[in-house]
Amino acid sequence: MSPEGSPKPLLKLYSSVILLASIAITAILLIRIALNLQNQYFLTHVEGVWLACAYDFTHGVFYRPLFSSLGYGGTRYFPLYFVLTGAFSKVLGSFETAGIALSAAGVIAALAAVYIVLRRVNVSILLSAAAVTSILAVASAQQALLGAKGDSIAAALNLWGVVLCLSAKTRRAAVYLAALLFTLAFATKLTTVFGVVAIVLAWILARRYKEAWQLAAATAAGCILVLASMYLASGGRVFAIFRACAGGGGSFSYTLQAPVHLLSKAMDVDPAFLLFLLPAVVFGVHYFRENKFDVFPIYFALVLVVTTVIFGSPGIGINHLFDLQIAAVLLLAIAISRAPAFIEIGTGFLAFALTVALVPTSQSLHGDLTRPSFRRDTAEVLDRLPADSRPILAENPLIVVNSGKAPYLLDPFMFRILAMKHPELVGDFWEKIKGRGFAAIVLERNPATAEGKTWYTDTHFGGEFLRDLDAHYALSFATAKSYVYMPKPAQP
Secondary structure: OOHHHOHHHHHHHHHHHHHHHHHHHHHHHHHHHHHHHHHOOOOOHHHHHHHHHHHHHHOOOOOOOOEEOOEEOOOOOOOHHHHHHHHHHHHHOOHHHHHHHHHHHHHHHHHHHHHHHHHHOOOOHHHHHHHHHHHHOOHHHHHHHHOOOOHHHHHHHHHHHHHHOOOOOOOHHHHHHHHHHHHHHHHHOOOOOHHHHHHHHHHHHOOOHHHHHHHHHHHHHHHHHHHHHHHHHOOOOHHHHHHHHOOOOOOHHHHHOHHHHHHHHHHHHOHHHHHHHHHHHHHHHHHHHHOOOOHHHHHHHHHHHHHHHHOOOOOOOHHHHHHHHHHHHHHHHHHHHHOHHHHHHHHHHHHHHHHHHHHHHHHHHHHHHHOOOHHHHHHHHHHHOOOOOOOEEEOOHHHHHHOOOOOOEOOHHHHHHHHHHOHHHOHHHHHHHHOOOOOEEEEOOOOOOHHHHHHHHHOOOOOOHHHHHHHHEEEEEEOOOOEEEEEOOOOO
């Protein structure tokens, strides 16, 4: 075959691979969604904190105090997701179902926005569909699809705000609607500000000063209103809570290593993410040289900076890579489509990346088939606990929520930070452990192992937790996901 005729068959081959990989990944995820709806595999202590905040909200408590008659609070989450979860729990029957449904809806809405963005900037249907599947192919997106966190809702609101601002001349109504969406994204996740900043910068560079000012002013006013509402609804305590929890207990040296933390987290948990991030940088630099005022390189750079800053705090998971995956894929697809010399190699790369990403996606489905069910495990734990008026201390507060009671401890990770910053507030906790004041202590890891000892010393609870646990409680039983300790008999 002549050199002139070779690109067409290759593009057909790449297109076929993209289509088959997209179908396979989508089919696998549909099966995983169906299994997850039955078993709720991914409701860890992190999701438990989100849903416990929703429980508190439905019982009239908005940002519980760091310490009160309820027990211990402390979170750095912004409220819109857990408020919506609390509201929808009354319709859908449980906090778990509402949280999972909202998170999945956020992913779907974000993917729809990505597709519309790409089609509006004349990216082909094939590349647009490949971009959507590329986002779904990584662990951060799949976690958002199956778990219960607010990241996907924030991402969707942010992206739809961007969609409204892509026209060459944006109407005033669209500007204010975009400002509303950007404000709601901020109300869901503090750091989701890159969309509005990217649009404002792109409009300033394009000399659209009036629209830039309108969008910036309206969004800023909306964010101020959100903060004021949070302050008033929490009885004035929300900012003190954030000050106590925001840093995650990290040091300055830890913060400086933020890029290393980001890359190591991706390598450990979501290596497929790097298949899209690194080429996005390469293709994006070339695209930026030719399109310096375009919004998408600016957007990608801002998301990369914000995400890197986020990883400067301890306790950060791969859910925070979701926005960066979206930004990387958007820039990658647009850069490939705008450079005729890159279409063949770029399409081939996407075909390769999707084929590689199919492997961990398939492995995740295989893992689901043997993964313990949170729903069944929680039911077993609560069924085996004897009736007792004392509170239950659960590493995952959702277990206590399922018992129909308010959790005594909202977040064991934040409790460790609180104990370091405000030791005067945590005396009640240690007294309850030493005085056998908990009906049971339910842990997610085995504290008898080396990993468990490190976890409960350096990450959750901290202090003398393990010593006091061993002195005053004994392992009563273990399930597939839980280790349940009961009080030892009082010494005569």
